[in-house]
Structure formats: C-alpha cells, structure tokens
Amino acid sequence: MNHAYAFGGVDMSIRTVERFMNMPIDYYVKVNMEGFERIIDILGGVSVDNPFGFTIDGVTYPQGRLELDGENALLYSRMRYDDPKGDIGRIERQQSVLGELIGKAKRLKTVAKLPDILDQIRANAKTNLTADDMKALFNNYRKEIDTVSKDQVNGGGQRIGGIYYYMVSEQERARMHDKLAAQLADDGV
Template sequence: MSVKRNPLVKRVLIIASAAVLLLVLGAGGYAWYLYHDATDTISDIYQPIGTVPPAGDGTQAVAGGAGGTSSEGTATGAVQLAATGDANPSDTARRIVDLNAKDPFTVLLLGVDERSGDVGRSDTIMVVGVNPAKHSVLLYNIPRDTRTEIVGKGTTDKINHAYAFGGVDMSIRTVERFMNVPIDYYVKVNMEGFERIIDILGGVTVNNPFGFTIDGVNYPQGQLDLDGENALLYSRMRYDDPKGDIGRIERQQTVMGELINKAKRIKTVTKVPEILDEIRANAKTNLTLDDMKALFNNYRKEINTVSKDQVNGGGERIGGIYYYMVSEQERTRMHDKLASQLANDGI
C-alpha cells in the first residue's frame, strides 16, 4: 500500500533537518547558535561501521541494472556488498554511495531498548530503501523475534539479539544476510531518549483501535493524549495484540509519525537545544554532516511516496522459545522487491 506525503519519509532525514535549521529559522544570532549546536551534535553522534566482517563473501549482486544473480534467487541488478577480505572493515571498505549524484541507498534504523547496566536489544528494526529517481521510499519493519543466522556469532537466534551480541555492526551484517542487500547507512536511537523528546514536545495524540492494559496502565479505545512514558509503553505492547509484533510495529509507527509532526512545527524551535541534547545522548549514525546536508538538499523534495511492506511469517516455538519464522521464499520475495526499489533502470 502506498501513502502519499507520509511523514515517515522524514524519519530518514530527521537528523539532517536539525543540521540545516538555519534554513528554517532565517538569519540571526539564535539561528547561528542552533546551527552550530546541531553541527556539534552531528559530530558527537557520528560512528562509522566497522568491527564485524561483512555477510557472505561480499561479492554477490543484490540490486540495480542487468544480469546480477543473488544467492537466494535471481536479482535484476548490480548494487553489491563491499568486496573486502578485511577482518575489520570500515565504511570506506563498503560500496560507495554518492548522495550528491542522488544515488539510491539503504538505511538500517535501530530503536534500541538500552538502559544503564544493560547492553540492550534492538526493539525496532527497519530497513529503508530510498530511490529519488523513483520518487519513493520502501520500508520493511523486521519483527524482532525473527529467527535467522546471527552473522559473526555463528548461531541462529532472534534477529534482535544481534545487537546484544555485537552492537550495531553485528546487527548490520545480520540484516544484510537476512535481506541479502547491502546496508549503506544506519541510525541507532535509544528508545528512552524518545520518551524525553516526547515530553519536551508536549506529548503525542494517538487513536487507539482497541482497549488494553499493560504493566497496570489502562489504554482505553479511542483518542488518547500520552506523555513520553505512556507513549513508549503504548508502543511496546504486543502480547495482547491480535497482530502480535506486527501490531506493536504499527503503534510504534503511529507514535513516531506524531512525534515527527510535532517536531516540524515552527513553534517548537525554542525547544531545539533540549532535543539536540537528547539526540547527542541517545543516537549514533555513520552519516556525516555533509551526508545529511546532501540528503536534505537532494532527496527531500524528490520523495513523495512511501510504501510499507510486511515481513510475512508465523510464530513457532522451538525449545520452548517463541520465534517469528520467515520462509526462504518470503526472504527472496523481500530481496527482489527491495532490489527493484534500488535499481537504476532508466526511470
């Protein structure tokens, strides 16, 4: 299903928007202060990829042009995983994306439940394929209980455990293997930081489709005004949802969409320093300041359609543990759809 002007497209560019606040605020000392504060924030949250070897041999074609063959069916392209034998690959060892040339690219978005004294797990795992030539974004939310190979660990486990075992790097390699596509960029955000940002912006309003109770908090059906703590709890419920983890993903998207809508309003500009403090404390990305400027300048106006595709599968217990099982056929379908999204095919 395609949705025009969906605010989720801004999720890919949310930090880039902070970097170019000067364009919104106009000239003036306060704007100058905010611009430099945003620049400092981006410098602080920058963290390149590079502690776990890439998935596979790094040579399979996974999207774009003609004649490429993937390890899980036939693809139609030539976007490749980085060809490197380096045991400690960096961003520079991976494929090159030219954002100034408006190349298609992928982003892995990780929402991490990470508290003091706890290494945490990735509560939200989203793969985003962006192609300005097609004026579109394709989103895949991967259920956190999805059973797959954990690349670099040598085990098969829930996909969200990759973060607990090896942080962002292992998560990237694991998702690359699961989807059979390269991950060009990532954005990791501690979900506790979102709680504080929601409070800074005055809460969010959601339309709850059915009533439920979680951790002693009642959420009746209908319109609800939620502060940060209750919004985060609302977005985490899944056991009483008939859709399970898919329903939880939908609530997370609703809360995120409302949060982004509030953040875009000009009256929240005075709150930007507080928001930047939370981003600095709770986010990491391999996007540089120049990358973010290129995204804002070259992609923002080119994207007008966001498509969301569901990862189809079913629950199964193995050794008494619940997993979300995704067939090889479904993985091939997802790969082929994302490969097509990333293809430069003359459009």
C-alpha cells in the first residue's frame, strides 16, 4: 500500500485494494496525520497503554499508561523499527490512539469544540464522499461505534530486490474478502 500511494496516490491505492480484495472501492478518505495531532490537542490529549518502552526521535515512551498530547501521540503511533511486530505494531498503536480519540470525543461535551474539530477535518482530510454521504454514514453507524471489530491481514515480511514486501497467502486474501463481503451483505450494501 505504501508503494501504491507513493507512486500513484489515491487512485493507485484504490486500484491496489480493489485488486487485492476483488471488490470495488467506491469511496475514500485521505487523512493528513497532522490533523489528528491538532484534534487530539483540541480534545485535551489521549491516554494509551504502552506495552513496552521505547525511544523515538529522542523522546522516551515508558511501558504503561501514558498521557499524550497531539505531537507525542503522533510520534508514538509512528514508531515501527524498534517494535518486534514492525508495521503490525505500528498499526496497533495507531488504532489505539484513534480509538482513544473517538472515545474521548464521545465522552466530552464536544459541542463547543465541534467547530474547531470540523475545521481541522476540513483542512486535513480529502474524500470523494459528499456532505450527504457523510451525514448518512454518521447517522447509520453512530450507535455502532462501540461495537466496531477489527481484523488484520495476516502475512509475513519478505525482502525482494532490496524492497520490503508484506506477503499474504491466497487463503488469507480469500478469508479477508469473504469476511468483508459478508459484512457488506449484512449491512445491505
């Protein structure tokens, strides 16, 4: 995915996922991660459970519960080279930060902060969803936010020609396709 985006932007990323999953991708949201940094600061930071201590760019993140401002949350979520899980560990940290951000937004009385949050979303996200599409998504899924499940495409790293690739078996690709297709069918898509 990183290579698809680096060489062909959103369009090549969409085509790559469509080919991999063997299903169409109708909509996308491209997010500038610095927007998350600003939203985290607007909401007063996030708390995460760090499974192991590490240092990145001179900043040390000890093991245990951490209170992070936007800048540190973004740096925390980007580390991968010292993580025994590599990219998967980084993805797990990103999901943790995002989950905490969503949870905090739900718990806080964010009405007063909503204009600032929306300004950051507008400035740091691009999408082909219309305003009506976004409103429908919000209305259809807002009650489900606490029941979101996650999965990952299982595979392993391999270097080919000096470039790192995440290799996935056909069986795993089919498992993910079938799971997503079943979920979309349940949602009436």
